[in-house]
Amino acid sequence: MMKEVVNESFFRVQRFSTDWHANTFAGSTVRKMTRGMWAIDLFNDTILMAMLPSVVMLVGTTVLLAAFWPLMGLVIGLGSVAYIVLTIVLTVKFVAPAASLSNSWDTRTGGALADAVSCNAVVKSFGAEKREEQRLDWVVNKWQGRTSRTWNRGNINGTVQMATLLILRGAILLTGIVLWQQGLASAGDIAFVLTSFFVLQAYLQDVGMHIRNLQRSVNDMEELVELNAEPYGIADKRGAKPIEIGDGAIAFDAVTFKYGGHIKPLYENFSVDIKSGEKIGLVGHSGSGKTTFVKLIQRLHDVTEGKILIDGQNIADHTQSSLRGQIAIVQQEPILFHRTLADNIAYARPTATRDEVIQAAVMANAHDFIMTLPKGYETMVGERGVKLSGGERQRVAIARAFLADNPILILDEATSSLDSESELLIQQAIERLMTGRTTLVIAHRLSTVRALDRILVFDKGKIVEEGDHSALIRREGGIYRRLFEKQALELTKGLVA
Incomplete structure (x- = not known):
């Protein structure tokens, strides 16, 4: 899939109009393609190798507890759903916009680097190495600021997730104590539920991490998707055939x-x-x-x-x-x-x-x-x-x-x-x-x-x-x-x- 994605993107870029190429940094285009290619790798690994097993274990454990103890299963099920929904909302609405902006500055960094490196002969001719370093430093500082904001928002997202899990743990413990006081649960039952929840909590944490990885991979693919949605500018007609030039009139x-x-x-x-x-x-x-x-x-x-x-x-x-x-x-x-x-x-x-x-x-x-x-x-x-x-x-x-x-x-x-x-x-x-x-x-x-x-x-x-x-x-x-x-x-x- 990675091979096909980069090949298809290169196919389209090659066929974009000369105006498009004249107005686009080559280094930025390369950065979009390579970053999107590796985002496909992370996206697939997260969905198939990480998210799927975690979801299966999460659903299975919740069903097992609900069968053993319906009220406890309801508390854990609703709590897990609330945790996942909150994680998705924070990731998509809070972290993703910042990640998109930091990626755009990452693309500009690639363009600035390629521009300076490819024109190194001109830089040397005017002794302008320091000037180019300062110019790049300005771009990299912008990238650093946007990336730091993304990182901080990711930390806030992780902190909210941990707090939600602590609240869910407290709700489960409180429910267990109430049931024990009413004689509906033994100390062994409480130990069984808490042990099961600790297993469940690990998978919930994994799901939160996987959702963040999905968001990251989607953000990294955004510019590649936009690139592939770009019109050719000059397109061949459907069914166009090769031209045969003889005399050249x-x-x-x-x-x-x-x-x-x-x-x-x-x-x-x-x-x-x-x-x-x-x-x-x-x-x-x-x-x-x-x-x-x-x-x-x-x-x-x-x-x-x-x-x-x-x-x-x-x-x-x-x-x-x-x-x-x-x-x-x-x-x-x-x-x-x-x-x-x-x-x-x-x-x-x-x-x-x-x-x-x-x-x-x-x-x-x-x-x-x-x-x-x-x-x-x-x-x-x-x-x-x-x-x-x-x-x-x-x-x-x-x-x-x-x-x-x-x-x-x-x-x-x-x-x-x-x-x-x-x-x-x-x-x-x-x-x-x-x-x-x-x-x-x-x-x-x-x-x-x-x-x-x-x-x-x-x-x-x-x-x-x-x-x-x-x-x-x-x-x-x-x-x-x-x-x-x-x-x-x-x-x-x-x-x-």
Whole structure:
């Protein structure tokens, strides 16, 4: 059950939207899943291994005493029920709310730890270790306060339980004395009842402890249950089939799209056609809609109206995994797994042979630097690839795209922020990679789009200019020309300086 719970949760988390992941701490999500997994273990052990035997003994002893002495059985039965009801009420109404709050701060502690550890390079760069320690200390202090309150409430609950048992013991003793005075019970009868109650009391104490454990396990599972109740955001249609992409022609057909919470759409009745094998540059100011354009093609968001077609197929009618599995992406900041270089390159096609992996690395101008490493292709790259330089990570990402050999390629300014030598090697690899593929290039530096077939200039969710570089640069007052001249002027100033 624990295995299935964590697998199912991971299945859902993997399929949550990019917006969900962008707004959620990875460390907090992991904490919710692992804490919920172990809560299942405690819950099952409490119900099956502890609670069930205790309840059986409790009921059996009460029935035995009632058969021997009905009045005594009634006192013990009512007292036991009152004890259990009081324990449940205190646990659910008094302890559980505090436990839920302490768990939420435990989750935040996990998120704060993961955030600081994963960004350790930035922490070191600014000498901010003390600052991060203080930040974590504030979170942990909050957690400590909430957890201490939960612990104190648990102690109060235990004290009330013990007091209730003492009252029940006194009631039983008083009942026994009254019956003895009336000649309805002998000293041996009293001894028998008290001995039986001491056994019963131990099981009542156990039941109280088991109820607290149940409450604890339920509290620990709450956030996991909420996680599993979270909607996917982007879901496949029932019966959706894999998409088959051949030529890679893309069409936006009267698309309207707005982000959740926004009143005004970014795209409204937006249409554009991209031919098979065409190399397209996407240019525009930040927030103009070019990044959203490629996200919609990947179906990281669903359109509000209209449809997006690839080779005449509406992508909303097909499975997301099959769509994204046929689109190769080289991001501006490529992310690598803390695995070997061979594993990272082969992530695009796990069935690839070592020779195919090496061939992809050669095409990406990555093979030479890989072979200079002590373990070559078996070198571990560090979390998110931190052991490699920016240019090396970029070439590994390009090798991954070569190995994928997908009909559609998306490039998010893969040569920005690199030294001249790395930029030249990567530019050569990209030119080889674009051959024979429908290519979309998100361009921040306009020098990278000069040789493309067509450039789409975005402004406030509209394509306001389109054409090749030579046509757009001659357009008086055009956005593209203005951007190009601004970048050329900045470059000239840099050279003069």
